[in-house]
Amino acid sequence: MPLPTLADVLAQLAFLTTTPAVAGLVLTTAVLIVVRDWRLSLVALLIQYILAGLLLTRLVRPEIAAVRVFAGALICPILYLSIRSVPWGRSPISPYRQIFPLGWPFRLLSTLLVGLTIYPVPARYPLPNLPPDVNFAVYWLAAMGVLLLALTEEPLKAGLGLLTVLLAGEVFLVTVVSSLSLVGLMWVVDVLVALAIAYLITAGHARPAEETLA
Amino acid sequence: MIPGPLLFIGLPLAAAVAVYAVRRWNGLAGLLATLTTAILAWVCWRAPLEGSIRVLRWPVALGQSWPVLDQTLSIAPLSRALLLFLFAVATVLFLFAGHFAQGRSFFAFGLAVLGVLSAAVTVRPFTFAFPLLGVAAAVAVYPLQAGQPGSTRGALRFLVLTTLGLPWFLPIPWLLDKNVLNPQNVTVFHTSFLLAAVGFAFLLSVVPFHTWLAAVGGDAPPVVAAFVFVVFNAVVLYLLLTFFRDFAWVRDERLVWRMLTVAGTLMAAVGGVMAFPQRRLGRLLGYAALVDVGCILVALGTGTAAGWTVALAQVANRAVGLALAAMGLAVVRHRAGGDEFTALGGLARAAPLATAGLLLGGLSLGGVPLTAGFPARWALYRMLFAAHPGLAVGLLLAGGGVAVGFIRGLGALLRPAEDRHVEREPVMTAAIIVAVMVICVGLGLYPQWLLPAAERIVTGLSFLSP
Numbered sequence: 174m175p176l177p178t179l180a181d182v183l184a185q186l187a188f189l190t191t192t193p194a195v196a197g198l199v200l201t202t203a204v205l206i207v208v209r210d211w212r213l214s215l216v217a218l219l220i221q222y223i224l225a226g227l228l229l230t231r232l233v234r235p236e237i238a239a240v241r242v243f244a245g246a247l248i249c250p251i252l253y254l255s256i257r258s259v260p261w262g263r264s265p266i267s268p269y270r271q272i273f274p275l276g277w278p279f280r281l282l283s284t285l286l287v288g289l290t291i292y293p294v295p296a297r298y299p300l301p302n303l304p305p306d307v308n309f310a311v312y313w314l315a316a317m318g319v320l321l322l323a324l325t326e327e328p329l330k331a332g333l334g335l336l337t338v339l340l341a342g343e344v345f346l347v348t349v350v351s352s353l354s355l356v357g358l359m360w361v362v363d364v365l366v367a368l369a370i371a372y373l374i375t376a377g378h379a380r381p382a383e384e385t386l387a
Numbered sequence: 388m389i390p391g392p393l394l395f396i397g398l399p400l401a402a403a404v405a406v407y408a409v410r411r412w413n414g415l416a417g418l419l420a421t422l423t424t425a426i427l428a429w430v431c432w433r434a435p436l437e438g439s440i441r442v443l444r445w446p447v448a449l450g451q452s453w454p455v456l457d458q459t460l461s462i463a464p465l466s467r468a469l470l471l472f473l474f475a476v477a478t479v480l481f482l483f484a485g486h487f488a489q490g491r492s493f494f495a496f497g498l499a500v501l502g503v504l505s506a507a508v509t510v511r512p513f514t515f516a517f518p519l520l521g522v523a524a525a526v527a528v529y530p531l532q533a534g535q536p537g538s539t540r541g542a543l544r545f546l547v548l549t550t551l552g553l554p555w556f557l558p559i560p561w562l563l564d565k566n567v568l569n570p571q572n573v574t575v576f577h578t579s580f581l582l583a584a585v586g587f588a589f590l591l592s593v594v595p596f597h598t599w600l601a602a603v604g605g606d607a608p609p610v611v612a613a614f615v616f617v618v619f620n621a622v623v624l625y626l627l628l629t630f631f632r633d634f635a636w637v638r639d640e641r642l643v644w645r646m647l648t649v650a651g652t653l654m655a656a657v658g659g660v661m662a663f664p665q666r667r668l669g670r671l672l673g674y675a676a677l678v679d680v681g682c683i684l685v686a687l688g689t690g691t692a693a694g695w696t697v698a699l700a701q702v703a704n705r706a707v708g709l710a711l712a713a714m715g716l717a718v719v720r721h722r723a724g725g726d727e728f729t730a731l732g733g734l735a736r737a738a739p740l741a742t743a744g745l746l747l748g749g750l751s752l753g754g755v756p757l758t759a760g761f762p763a764r765w766a767l768y769r770m771l772f773a774a775h776p777g778l779a780v781g782l783l784l785a786g787g788g789v790a791v792g793f794i795r796g797l798g799a800l801l802r803p804a805e806d807r808h809v810e811r812e813p814v815m816t817a818a819i820i821v822a823v824m825v826i827c828v829g830l831g832l833y834p835q836w837l838l839p840a841a842e843r844i845v846t847g848l849s850f851l852s853p
Contacts, residue, residue: 342554365525
């Protein structure tokens with residue numbers, strides 16, 4: 174039996190490239206903000222990249238969308254390995270250093286509040302070249318990424334926020350930037366940012382005697 | 388024949404790999420890094436843009452462009468001046484760090500940052516410069532954090548706020564291309580202008596995106612912090628300048644000059660107010676850098692050749708002030724085990740040259756007479772005083788806030804020592820500090836050493852009114 178091609182796979186997943194993908198992105202960002210567990214957060218990030226890639230298949234060549242997903246898929250193991258290498262949760266330093274002492278109800282409420290605030294914006298200020306649902310997804314990802322950045326200074330969560338904002342920008346930019354090398358360079362930035370975040374996670378948990386990269 | 392851009396990108400990156408391999412031997416790593424940047428600074432200084440020069444037996448054509456994929460990298464007079472500045476500053480900082488360790492990764496990652504920034508400076512079209520800036524920011528995180536357990540705030544804030552400034556520029560060429568057939572559509576220009584304004588606000592650390600400066604100043608090794616403050620700021624200002632040069636519609640937008648003035652004033656005001664009550668020298672250095680960038684933006688906001696000359700001179704002078712203050716701070720922080728004012732007692736007696744360097748560098752950042760920071764700052768005050776006396780006085784007060792902050796630091800350093808023995812500063816370290824102090828005072832007394840170069844650059848920008 175021949176292996177399915179990328180086009181076959183995408184044809185089977187076509188039902189996911191519209192509203193379900195946007196709904197999925199809303200859920201994954203909510204998980205990133207509300208849930209503290211790092212495993213769930215990384216799974217949510219991976220799903221976020223896959224869903225963004227599926228949305229992109231409607232706007233650009235499937236191969237480009239596939240590379241986007243691949244770059245995202247590369248980021249998750251980078252973060253996973255760095256967390257596994259530190260005594261996560263057993264360190265004297267709290268793994269969830271926040272700007273304010275926030276519990277999950279506050280984070281959920283913030284997500285809802287920012288979500289309600291951002292909801293009418295995409296319709297009022299639509300981005301060019303984007304269908305309404307993708308337009309909404311870009312605004313949503315950007316807003317939730319910024320919210321995540323505002324809520325914490327812990328490298329993992331802040332890093333996930335930064336990567337989410339970058340993903341929002343890239344979903345839009347892929348449709349307007351004509352140079353593939355420029356798009357590729359942005360993805361390289363994504364991976365390097367993830368490596369830097371991974372390093373900060375490790376360094377944040379290092380004990381004084383431990384040697385780190387630097 | 389090696390094209391100039393290939394040399395300036397390839398050599399630092401190749402040297403970074405070699406230096407990383409020997410990072411455990413700080414002196415050797417520092418020597419290799421210093422030699423690399425010194426050679427590149429010399430090439431920038433001596434090599435003609437037309438013709439070629441031999442560098443370590445290889446013929447190098449500085450002005451020859453280097454096509455990579457669908458971009459071209461080339462060195463023009465303006466980018467050449469910037470590269471000379473970047474590599475000269477890096478040479479001094481690497482030389483110091485080779486004698487007074489600033490983290491094992493500084494040399495290797497510092498060289499890598501310089502290589503990537505060289506690509507950002509020479510690449511055309513300019514939109515490619517911004518992702519490259521992101522690459523450099525991600526690389527700079529390692530020496531900024533420097534393996535200090537638990538300390539991630541400064542490096543993280545720098546990474547976040549720099550990276551958030553990048554995507555705004557990328558749609559601008561597309562917007563402008565779309566407008567070619569309908570040039571009367573001003574909405575496109577306004578949208579592009581807005582995008583660039585937000586992007587530059589992030590990259591220039593305009594308030595409220597300035598928080599990384601104090602965090603980096605407080606957390607990072609001082610010389611690494613100075614390296615990042617100087618190098619990234621210079622490259623972003625260069626990109627701003629090329630943006631003005633390449634897009635006439637930006638210059639024609641009156642709002643842009645006002646925005647530069649307002650942003651600069653806000654930065655200087657916040658920096659001055661926050662510098663005054665600081666009780667940690669590192670954070671004080673961060674706020675001093677903020678005030679200085681604010682003054683540069685106000686000078687650019689005048690929109691005149693004289694104002695831009697002042698701004699460019701200020702860019703060079705602040706490098707001297709920042710480097711000197713950072714070197715002094717590095718010694719003081721190491722000897723005291725921290726930089727809180729309460730921990731500094733007795734340091735002035737034990738490390739007098741480091742203390743003097745710290746104070747002189749700080750006063751230079753505050754624009755005090757007889758220091759490198761003074762001539763450009765004084766020229767700016769005089770330029771502003773006729774039309775905006777309040778603004779001139781405000782900037783003067785902001786500089787005063789920085790100067791008073793450092794004088795308060797001196798008070799803490801002069802306090803009697805607690806019961807502890809503090810080592811004197813090493814001879815070579817002290818010698819480098821003294822050399823930079825001489826340069827700092829020299830530039831304060833003889834600003835004409837730098838001004839002609841700044842004037843030559845500005846003369847090339849024909850769009851500025853005299």
